[in-house]
Amino acid sequence: MIAAQLTARFPNGMASLAILLHVEQQTGSYGAAGLVLAATSVGQAVAGPVTSRWMGAWGMRRVLTLTAAVCVAAVLCLALLPLNLAGYMALGLVAGLSTPPIQSAVRTIYPKLVNSSQLTPLFSLDASLQEIIWILAPVVITLVSTQVGTTEGLLLVAAFLVVGCGWFIASPEVGRVRIPRSRRAFGRVVLKPPVLLATVIGFLLIGACAAVEVGVVATFEHGSLEAGLVLAVFSIGSLIGGLSFGHIPIGPWAMARRLIIVAVGLSLTMVMLNAFWLGGTLLIAGIGIAPALAVLFAITTASVKFSETAEAFGWAGTGQLIGAAAGSAVAGFLVDSTGGAQGAYLAATLFAVAGVIVSVVFVRAFPDLRHRDPSPHPDTETLSIPTV
Known part of the structure; x- marks a missing residue:
């Protein structure tokens, strides 16, 4: 299941760069390519909670098959058709809207695959191994x-x-696990404090990571080996952190402790901008990322009914997508206004520090999972019992 979902999500690490390079080559404009990427990101952000909720109404296999087919068709049209900017943007939007909700599906399935004591380590392992996507996919597509x-x-x-x-759709687990239809109105689940916290902190954490990417690109040239190696070390740090600390029970202060590691590492990046120093400081910052993501997944699962898990993860994914866009935008603005890459690392640090502050201020809203089953709540309904 882990191998199948990682393969299915591998295009997530390739698509943006592939679209950027293709549209820039066809139009001769990075601005046009940026507009197409923006349309794609908007589509993904809008579709995440919607297609995730559809899985409870229509079944995982139907929704995943439909979205995958439409997404493949949109990508093929982007690749093969001679288009103007409006055409590229329209197809980018379609590709974003039809991005298969693999992440929501697999994290809904996980609680049904393992017992409660294994669920938190499994989330940590998943968060760690997804770094493989961000290490390999950009290199391959470039x-x-x-x-x-x-x-x-x-x-x-x-x-x-x-x-x-x-491969993922054909997995037996996808056919065996059925998500009950949610009885709550669309969007209500995100108002639950732990889900809202997971969405907000995901926004801040991924915003920090996106700002780091801008900073590394600004520090080195676009095609330089150093940029790729430094970003790879950042992901390796996350992989190490997830594998090393994923077994630690999750209490109310777990998120704050993990984000402090990220914030400290990112704050040190501004001291020097050579490759060795940046690699070391980003390795430190990375150690907190996968464990923090594992906390996000666990508190989301533990706070909702099983019928609401897919939509809850859809909202969390939307928060992360918006965070990536915001982090890139703020970092880019600061790089342009300050004339140096330090502005991007400052933005990354501020996003991480904001995450720490949110985690501390709202610590009471975090569920204590140290002595509690982190699985989703079962769906129950009132039964009509005839009486004589």
């Missing part, structure tokens, strides 16, 4: 798009969608 062609890069994205989603 090599293909620059050495072979941007059309071939998008075709590779489509191929991974077909193979990965097909």
Whole structure:
């Protein structure tokens, strides 16, 4: 299941860069490419909670098959059709709207695969292994798009969608786990304090990571080996943290402690901007990322009914997507206004510090899972019992 979902989500680490390179080559404008990426991101942010909720109404396999088919068609059209900017933006929006909700599906399935004592370590392992996507996918798509062609890069994205989603959809667990239809109005689940906290903190954490990416690109040249290696070390730190600390029980202060590690590491990046110093400080910051994400997943699962888990993870994913856009935008503005990469690292630090503050101020809203089953609440309903 882990291997299948990682393969199915691998295009998430490829698609943005593939679209950016292809549209820039076809139009000769990075501005146009940015607009297409913005349309794609808007589509993903809007669709996340909606398609995740559909899985409870129509079944996981139906929703995943439909969205994957539409997404593959949109990517193929982006790759093969001669389009103007409006056409690229429209297809980017469709590709974003139809992004298969693999993340929501698999994190809904996990509580049914393991017992309650294994669920938190499983979430940590998942958060750690997803770093493989962010280490390998950009390298693969850059090599293909620059050495072979941007059309071939998008075709590779489509191929991974077909193979990965097909593998995941065919998994027996996807057929066995059925999500009950939620009886609550759409959007109500995000108002639950732990789900809202997971969405807000996910926004801040991923915003910090996106700002780091801008800072590394601004520090080194776009195509430099140092930039790729430094970002890889950042992801390796997250992988190490998740594998090392994923077994630690989650209490109300767990999120604050993990985010302090991230904030301290990011604050040190502004001292020097050489590759070795940045690699070391980002390795420290990365150690807190996967464990923090594991807390987000666990408090979300433990706070909702099983019928609400997919939609709750959809909202959390939307928060992270918006955070990525906000982090990139703020960091880019600060780089331009200050004339140096320090502005991006300052933005990353501020996002992380804001996450620490939120975690401390609202610590009472975090569930204490140290001696509690982190599985979702069972769905119950009133039975009509005939009386004589």
